[in-house]
Amino acid sequence: DQQVKQNSPSLSVQEGRISILNCDYTNSMFDYFLWYKKYPAEGPTFLISISSIKDKNEDGRFTVFLNKSAKHLSLHIVPSQPGDSAVYFCAASLNTDKLIFGTGTRLQVFP
Amino acid sequence: EPEVTQTPSHQVTQMGQEVILRCVPISNHLYFYWYRQILGQKVEFLVSFYNNEISEKSEIFDDQFSVERPDGSNFTLKIRSTKLEDSAMYFCAAASSTGPGYTFGSGTRLTVV
Numbered sequence: 534d535q536q537v538k539q540n541s542p543s544l545s546v547q548e549g550r551i552s553i554l555n556c557d558y559t560n561s562m563f564d565y566f567l568w569y570k571k572y573p574a575e576g577p578t579f580l581i582s583i584s585s586i587k588d589k590n591e592d593g594r595f596t597v598f599l600n601k602s603a604k605h606l607s608l609h610i611v612p613s614q615p616g617d618s619a620v621y622f623c624a625a626s627l628n629t630d631k632l633i634f635g636t637g638t639r640l641q642v643f644p
Numbered sequence: 645e646p647e648v649t650q651t652p653s654h655q656v657t658q659m660g661q662e663v664i665l666r667c668v669p670i671s672n673h674l675y676f677y678w679y680r681q682i683l684g685q686k687v688e689f690l691v692s693f694y695n696n697e698i699s700e701k702s703e704i705f706d707d708q709f710s711v712e713r714p715d716g717s718n719f720t721l722k723i724r725s726t727k728l729e730d731s732a733m734y735f736c737a738a739a740s741s742t743g744p745g746y747t748f749g750s751g752t753r754l755t756v757v
Contacts, residue, residue, distance in 0.1 A: 565744055576648075576735045576748030577687065622687065626744040630675065631700055634687040 556623035648749035667736030
């Protein structure tokens, strides 16, 4: 079951630059998409979400873009900071509270 | 600091034994969830719980699993007879209203030997 996919297991970005994390999905009926951040030994922390009726949502340094025709969403972090280094999961839901997660992308922001 | 507390943080158990994982949400949480993450794999939904009933469960959540909120506070996940493949991080999540952006606890690492 690969309904939500994150094809890049890792990403390395210099501090101050933009980080772009990508996520693809297969089920066109998903109605809500979320990004979670996870540090080691902690649970996932909700970061930002977007409804399927929108194509962009912005919250401070974080912006999520949704391209429904391509079944693709992305998370932009700008400017990236060392504290952003974590594993980022995208997730989707379909008319319920149940989340379907991707496999995660490990982001490392270096000075 | 997380609003959802899970205990224990790490549990080691022998195959075939029963384990109970506990989750202590804050008082206005009404919706509860369990997820697990096997090492190196994705986070997977197990079950959702509202108003003392299971709302939804995945195919992973078979007869070996059960959930309850016996004292109106702790939300527990019981695995009746653990198998080696139950070894994983188990995450509890909770929310005060319905919707997918809920709060996760920091997890319990279950190791079945």
